[in-house]
Amino acid sequence: xxxxxxxxxxxxxxxxxxxxxxxxxxxxxxxxxxxxxxxxxxxxxxxxxxxxxxxxxxxxxxxxxxxxxxxxxxxxxxxxxxxxxxxxxxxxxxxxxxxxxxxxxxxxxxxxxxxxxxxxxxxxxxxxxxxxxxxxxxxxxxxxxxxxxxxxxxxxxxxxxxxxxxxxxxxxxxxxxxxxxxxxxxxxxxxxxxxxxxxxxxxxxxxxxxxx
Amino acid sequence: xxxxxxxxxxxxxxxxxxxxxxxxxxxxxxxxxxxxxxxxxxxxxxxxxxxxxxxxxxxxxxxxxxxxxxxxxxxxxxxxxxxxxxxxxxxxxxxxxxxxxxxxxxxxxxxxxxxxxxxxxxxxxxxxxxxxxxxxxxxxxxxxxxxxxxxxxxxxxxxxxxxxxxxxxxxxxxxxxxxxxxxxxxxxxxxxxxxxxxxxxxxxxxxxxxxxxxxxxxxxxxxxxxxxxxxxxxxxxxxxxxxxxxxxxxxxxxxxxxxxxxxxxxxxx
Amino acid sequence: xxxxxxxxxxxxxxxxxxxxxxxxxxxxxxxxxxxxxxxxxxxxxxxxxxxxxxxxxxxxxxxxxxxxxxxxxxxxxxxxxxxxxxxxxxxxxxxxxxxxxxxxxxxxxxxxxxxxxxx
Numbered sequence: 001x002x003x004x005x006x007x008x009x010x011x012x013x014x015x016x017x018x019x020x021x022x023x024x025x026x027x028x029x030x031x032x033x034x035x036x037x038x039x040x041x042x043x044x045x046x047x048x049x050x051x052x053x054x055x056x057x058x059x060x061x062x063x064x065x066x067x068x069x070x071x072x073x074x075x076x077x078x079x080x081x082x083x084x085x086x087x088x089x090x091x092x093x094x095x096x097x098x099x100x101x102x103x104x105x106x107x108x109x110x111x112x113x114x115x116x117x118x119x120x121x122x123x124x125x126x127x128x129x130x131x132x133x134x135x136x137x138x139x140x141x142x143x144x145x146x147x148x149x150x151x152x153x154x155x156x157x158x159x160x161x162x163x164x165x166x167x168x169x170x171x172x173x174x175x176x177x178x179x180x181x182x183x184x185x186x187x188x189x190x191x192x193x194x195x196x197x198x199x200x201x202x203x204x205x206x207x208x209x210x211x212x
Numbered sequence: 213x214x215x216x217x218x219x220x221x222x223x224x225x226x227x228x229x230x231x232x233x234x235x236x237x238x239x240x241x242x243x244x245x246x247x248x249x250x251x252x253x254x255x256x257x258x259x260x261x262x263x264x265x266x267x268x269x270x271x272x273x274x275x276x277x278x279x280x281x282x283x284x285x286x287x288x289x290x291x292x293x294x295x296x297x298x299x300x301x302x303x304x305x306x307x308x309x310x311x312x313x314x315x316x317x318x319x320x321x322x323x324x325x326x327x328x329x330x331x332x333x334x335x336x337x338x339x340x341x342x343x344x345x346x347x348x349x350x351x352x353x354x355x356x357x358x359x360x361x362x363x364x365x366x367x368x369x370x371x372x373x374x375x376x377x378x379x380x381x382x383x384x385x386x387x388x389x390x391x392x393x394x395x396x397x398x399x400x401x402x403x404x405x406x407x408x409x410x411x412x413x414x415x416x417x418x419x420x421x422x423x424x425x426x427x428x429x430x431x432x433x434x435x436x437x438x439x440x441x442x443x444x445x446x447x448x449x450x451x452x453x454x455x456x457x458x459x460x461x462x463x464x465x466x467x468x469x470x471x472x473x474x475x476x477x478x479x480x481x
Numbered sequence: 482x483x484x485x486x487x488x489x490x491x492x493x494x495x496x497x498x499x500x501x502x503x504x505x506x507x508x509x510x511x512x513x514x515x516x517x518x519x520x521x522x523x524x525x526x527x528x529x530x531x532x533x534x535x536x537x538x539x540x541x542x543x544x545x546x547x548x549x550x551x552x553x554x555x556x557x558x559x560x561x562x563x564x565x566x567x568x569x570x571x572x573x574x575x576x577x578x579x580x581x582x583x584x585x586x587x588x589x590x591x592x593x594x595x596x597x598x599x600x
Contacts, residue, residue: 006503010496017492017525021485030532030550034540045538045551046260050558061559068566075573079580111263118539119259123562127267134275194562198272201569205279205576215483219490222524226494226517230501230510238513249520256487257537257549258527264561265523272565273516280572281509340586 041180042116050121051186052178059169062193066162069197076208097139104132112191116183125187126194133195134202142206149199158196165189218252233452235281243274287317287344287456290329290337293401294349295425296480297365297445300328308480309347309364309447315463320456330399332384338450345456347447349401351386351419356448360457362464363444365477367420374435377414380404387417390440405429419443487528494521507585508575512568519564526553526560 033045040052050058108129115121137145165186172182222245229241246269253262293299298307305326317324329337329346335356337343351369352361369387371379381388382404383397391397396413398404401422407413408426415435418426423437449457467473498518502511530553536542538551579585582593 010499013495013499014492017488017495021488028550030548031552033538033548033551037540043540044260045548046554046558049551049555054555058559061563064563065566068570071570072573075570075577079577119263119537121260121264121558123558124263124267127264127272127565131267131271131275197566201272201276202279205276205569205572208576215486219486223490223493223497226497226520230497230505230514230517235507235509238510242513242516245517246520249524252487252490252524253527256483256527256531257535258530258554258557259537259539261523261527261554261557261561264558268561268565269520273568276565276569276572277509277513280576 040178040183042183044116044118046119047116047121047183047187051116051183055169055173055186058190059166062165062190063162065197066158066193069158069200072201072204076204079208094139097136101132101136104135105129108132108191108195109188112187113184115187116180120187122187122190123194125191127198129191129195130198130202133199137202137206142203146203146207151203154196154199158193158200161189161193161196165193215252215255218248218255222248222252236278239274239277239281242277243270246270246273287313287320287324288342289313289324289326290334290343290346291326292331292334292346292348292350293328294421297421298348307348308476311476312364312447312460312463313347316456316460319459319463330384331382332399334384334448338448341450341452343450344453345447345449349382349385349419349421350446350448351443352446352448353384353386353389359451360449360454361446362449362457362460363446364464365445366442367445368442369417369419369440370423371415371417371438371440372423372426372435373415373438375414377412379415379417380407380413381417386443387419391417401425419445421445482533484528484531484533487524487531491521491523491525491528494518494524497521506587508578508587508590509572509585511587512571512575516564516568519560523557523560526557530554 033048036053037043037045037048040048042048042052108125111120111128112122112125115125133145140148168182168185168189172178225241225245225248229238229245232238232241246265250262250266250270253259253265291298291305294307296308298305298309300306313324327343329343331349334343334346334350335353338346338356338359351367352359369390371390373379379391379395380398381391381395382401383399388395388397395417396407398407404413404416405426408416416422416426417440447457447460464473467476495518498514498516498521501514501517505511505514530550532547532549535547535549538548538554542548575585578590582590
């Protein structure tokens with residue numbers, strides 16, 4: 001019974017997917033997006049959709065992202081901390097981290113700030129900044145980095161970012177305010193949010209890791 | 213053309229990743245797969261998606277998996293306690309086999325994670341891959357000869373009889389398989405020894421190292437000993453750990469060539 | 482042509498991923514399978530947005546060049562980010578399950594959980 005159901009499900013899925021190959025539904029005409037992008041002050045069609053016509057979708061997605069991070073915090077916290085091995089003062093890694101980190105952060109900020117003009121935007125920028133923090137954590141030891149970052153202040157900052165994003169988003173559509181400036185602010189805020197989220201995940205996985 | 217090449221590569225990498233046995237390999241190959249996908253998105257004129265995939269799918273997701281499975285960088289050892297081969301001394305673990313295991317860990321750049329187990333648990337731990345290898349008081353039973361193994365020391369299985377009463381052996385071992393009908397099984401060597409000293413048993417089926425430890429404690433001074441078969445103490449490996457077994461075999465060959473093996477034997481036996 | 486290749490690859494990856502999801506017994510391997518399946522869905526949508534000879538949906542190309550459809554690409558962008566978030570949460574659950582039942586095999590976890598419920 002279970003097996004038959006599985007096969008039926010997979011066959012249905014295959015059937016649906018194969019429609020992509022048939023000529024029954026020819027690819028739709030690409031709707032002219034350049035006009036719309038210009039109206040939102042963007043040069044990138046994808047950015048004008050993500051931060052313009054489908055803004056609520058994106059904002060709620062950021063909310064889901066933040067909720068998942070809250071879930072990670074509350075699932076891993078009761079496991080107790082792993083005794084962190086002493087990080088040796090590895091010369092090469094630390095020197096490289098000191099040199100590379102500013103470059104990585106500048107690149108991330110550039111990606112976020114120019115996301116409305118070219119490829120980029122807040123999501124990849126946040127992920128890149130988060131990876132930069134991980135590099136630093138490898139060089140310094142994760143607990144020490146966490147103390148230096150003032151872990152306690154990160155959580156309010158994260159929730160504050162979300163609140164500002166939601167308020168801005170909810171106000172911008174009824175007030176019909178559009179423009180490049182707004183998109184840059186959105187991208188930067190999303191970048192901050194994703195950076196903090198990535199840091200939370202990496203930090204909690206590294207220090208509360210159970211037996212797996 | 214580029215698209216076709218990237219698509220074939222992406223599918224092949226995904227197939228390779230999902231058919232690995234070792235989680236670490238699966239995650240590493242999947243990271244490469246993600247990078248190829250990012251290139252493919254770029255070729256399909258979606259630079260935004262390509263950038264997101266490279267930063268998140270390749271960067272963060274791989275990091276998260278690696279952090280979550282960091283323990284797979286260790287060799288999980290199921291250890292059966294056996295004086296001079298592998299035994300605890302205070303907080304430390306010492307023995308002939310332990311020195312070999314430390315060499316193996318150094319060669320494969322992995323850490324050792326030891327867990328003391330009873331003889332009968334070995335087969336289950338290895339076949340469920342909860343342990344990567346098992347060592348110590350280990351002469352493989354008929355069923356355990358299916359695992360990859362590296363022989364360390366020749367030994368002999370003997371039947372020792374001292375009086376009337378049933379014979380005893382350690383359950384799950386090769387010795388237990390040679391036990392005549394009506395014999396009694398014990399989970400640990402200590403319990404077998406106690407039963408012998410209480411006089412509940414008329415003898416035991418043991419290997420030479422066990423016999424030696426009985427002699428050292430004064431049991432069996434005047435027993436009749438009958439050899440049953442020649443066997444080897446081995447290190448047993450989980451079914452997919454052939455590479456680890458190969459590494460240990462190389463270490464043994466090198467030790468024998470340098471003559472350090474004899475020195476180890478003299479030190480411990 | 483490129484779009485068709487992308488579509489076929491997407492279907493292939495979805496099935497590969499679901500196969501691993503159904504056949505593998507370990508939680509982490511199931512998540513890796515899900516990872517591949519989600520990648521397949523993304524390839525599928527990106528391939529749908531592609532047009533023969535299309536340029537990326539960015540301004541600055543000469544007027545009249547056909548461009549890829551930005552809408553599926555925007556949808557996919559959010560899918561990638563959400564995939565990371567849900568993956569992190571699932572791995573956290575997997576870690577806490579392993580901590581409690583000392584195994585990652587779904588069958589054993591279910592058996593242990595049932596035993597615990599009866600008690």
